[in-house]
Amino acid sequence: MTISVKNLLDPEVKCSNCQACCCSSEVIIISDTGVPEQHIYVDMYGSESMLRLDDGWCSALDRDTLLCSIYENRPWVCREFGMGTSECISERTEKM
Template identity: 65%
Template structure:
């Protein structure tokens, strides 16, 4: 049995109606963009990722607006994650 998935049309794709799906992903910090220390989690080897809170979302996500509170200083990976890309659509389907 094939279960249909919800695939939004290109006109439906917008960060403003997404529920911050990409902000639930693990984000490695691989370059210095000025991410404030309070949002960084370091592992035992010194690897850095964006800290996520108990709700699973990135600690830099403003929970009221679902917008990045450090947008100008967001990690490189966040800068490269494009709205409407295959990766974006894959994440959106998980939460729609």
């Protein structure tokens, strides 16, 4: 029996009602996707992650629209994080 990924998604979660919960998670940069330097945090060991501001959210998140301001250059972790997947629902539940 094959289960479609579509059947695993929560149809109630859409871009229009997204609360950008995943944008407050730590995002390690593991490959070069063109993330602008001003959005990269480099720790004392040289590891790179997305910079988070004092409010805890990613610096690339537009606070007015809750959309990614560097969408075309977002890290691979963000590209792989699917809207409405179990990971998405888990983040939304945890942050609410």
